[in-house]
Amino acid sequence: MIRFTELYHAVDATTKTNEKISAIANYYAAALPEDAAWATYFLSGNKLKQLVPTSSLRKWAAEEANIPSWLLDESYHAVGDLAETLSLVVPSGTIVDDLSLSQWIENRLMPLRNMNEPAKREVITMIWKQTSAKMRLVIMKLITGAFRLGVSKRLVTRAIAEHSGVSADVISHRLMGNWKPTPAFYERLVDPDLQDALSSQPYPFCLAHAINTELETQSIGGCEEYFAEWKWDGIRGQVIRRASKSFIWSRGEELMENRWPEIESAAASLPEGTVLDGEILAALPDGKVLPFSQLQRRINRKTVEKKLLVEVPVVFQAFDLLEQDGIDIRSLPLTERRSRLETLMSNLEHPQLMVTQLLDGKSWSDWATIRETSRDMAAEGLMLKRKDAPYATGRVRGTWWKWKVLPYSIDAVLIYAQKGHGKRASLYTDYTFALWDGDKLVPVAKAYTGLDDSEILKVDRFVRQNTKEAFGPVRSVTPTLVMEIAFEGIQRSTRHKSGIATRFPRIKRWRHDKNPVDANTLQELLAMLP
């Protein structure tokens, strides 16, 4: 566990990618398979299910630190991270032994889940007494399920590849889907001679880089080198047909079982050994695509009742073919994959399985014009894909581009602020913005991103000096600052005071040139409703 703690802090301490990779590779170099398996499990973003309720941890930590619970809450708001707060408030202990990572997980932490409250408390208190603040932070993060190393999955994959000599693409593929952190799994992961054969396993998704203006298209080549498609506003997914079974995976590598029965049954008509990449969309039988807010009604349902199936039917818009007849064809150029996809799908003619239409255009400006109509199509903009490129693993520059329509935007007034989390802990970075409704300011959106570090410090200072009232962690401030808020969509909502919910709001820029009176009105926002 000391080594794993060191790994965590080494990665945390540096901002340089190469140092992060070498810290991870060093860890693997000296780790036993059972520890390496667990390390891989956590490094690729998996969590243990909650072992101890956080409310109990808070209570016990406050008692150990001899402080009232409100002061623990106050500390949490300042630190912005619960596991870290728990680690810091309890006076530091001394490390008495060094169990390995797997011993810690399997023998000390996992049994916590089935213990009764007093037994849990005894174990946790013992852990606090036997850990330094540094190790304790890592363990508390594992216990609360908040463990996250500041590295991308791609980086972890590269580090394992560097250590094992197996190529990063193979590692990345083997890490897809559901697996258990056993020594046997790890040995398979880094085995250079193994043939991969797991029927449910999806391929790593190819991701796009953004371009924003027509001008930027100049730098990516001629339009004849690309296919253009709508950038659908749905759920990205892979549909797999292997071993007479169908699997639908989300981009978050979640196996979506029973979630999309229409697509699952349609997938049964696919030939054996087929993998499609595409988008799940809510669409009516006449082809009209419904807004994302409709699809959202189905997203978190584990099972879907009949009424919803009728109201929000879904289709799968396929845009790529990754595997055919059981053969991985990702290295073929897109033109070839596309033509095979079209042939395959034309033989099926299943209403729930469609091939995404290619958009006509003879110049970038043709496509720029088409892009302007995206919102009418319930699309987010255009996708541009290089015709000669293979299907890339992850976000590789130059193969896929997303060219979104300009977001909606409004000028709103900052009225509440709250401290952020993680890197922004103890700074006021979470803001609520309001619009005018007559002579009142009505909150319409919360935005956490968009300002740069120096602007954040300025707003932080402003909040500290202009607080009107504090309600718990929230501060209301004198309405002074005006910011332009950009958002992707807007819909009616009964949960919001303003009667409106915005989708993915963020700060576009700080309008130093505007006073609160110059901000937009709620009526102006309502006028943007589709």
Place this chain on the structure above:
Amino acid sequence: MDALLQSTERGLYCPTGDFYIDPQQAVQRAIVTHAHSDHARPGCRSYLAAQSSEQLLRMRMNDDAALEFLPYGKSLTINGVGVSFHPAGHILGSAQVRLEYRGRVAVISGDYKLGNDPTCESWQPVKCDLFVTESTFGLPVYRWQADETVKDSINDWWRESRDTGKCCVLYGYAIGKSQRLLASLDPTTGPIYTHGAVEKGCEAYRAAGVLLPETTYVGTVTGKNDWVGAMVIAVPSAHGTPWMRRFGLVSTAMASGWMAVRGSRRRRSVDRGFVMSDHADWPSLLTAVEACDAETVWVTHGYSAAVARFLQEKGLDARAIDSSTRSESDEDEIAP
């Protein structure tokens, strides 16, 4: 107590003595706890401070400022109010101000820390009826490690960097922190250099008789210099500026109490964060309050509301005398 001390817009005011302690604006008569610029502001008609802060204050103030000094423990009477200074342990010459009038005693802590610091006199408890305490790190998440531990980790980092062909750049405030850092270094590891603002502070410390390891001001280095294995003490605002380029491959670190929290550490985007503070942490704040034995505590400069509420619940008459909390950047702006 109102005749002895009041909290006003301009800062703490003694009506009977007609003077301010660390005023926020220019006033007639100011008593100054220490030479940091958020406590010692220019423009007042006259200043009174502890004798051992003389070098630092003279460096900070205009030449024509009317400065008077009083040794620790010696008393002076101003309009019937007895005034004396007592070591606060924050930086060289930092003082707690003790006021006495008709048998009632108030102590204003200024900024302070407990424990030993080779570059300044150690904090001493002063019994009083009213204790005004700072609370920069007044939350139970702030618990400083033993000085030796921090010192060792800084020296280990220096040796590691030297052995991997790097130059160390360690950031600390120009006055106080920098000199404490210097006194913690093992000079056998390599040469020590200073940023201009830091060097000025060192001159004042040395003039006051504080022993510091030998340093070279970076500005006096001409031509090609081998920076590998060197330690450069600089102000935080130098981070990421063109001034840094000369050092080649560097490992950077920040020494501050804020480094105790991961978020602050990451925000700095330095390679290392050392938790070294010249302010009281949570346990020492409680120790200080207890040792002063005051029935009334005023809390300022930091987590005032939280500390005041905690003390109230312990049965003390405590209140927060300001609402603005201190942010990390406030300390950075302490001018060189």
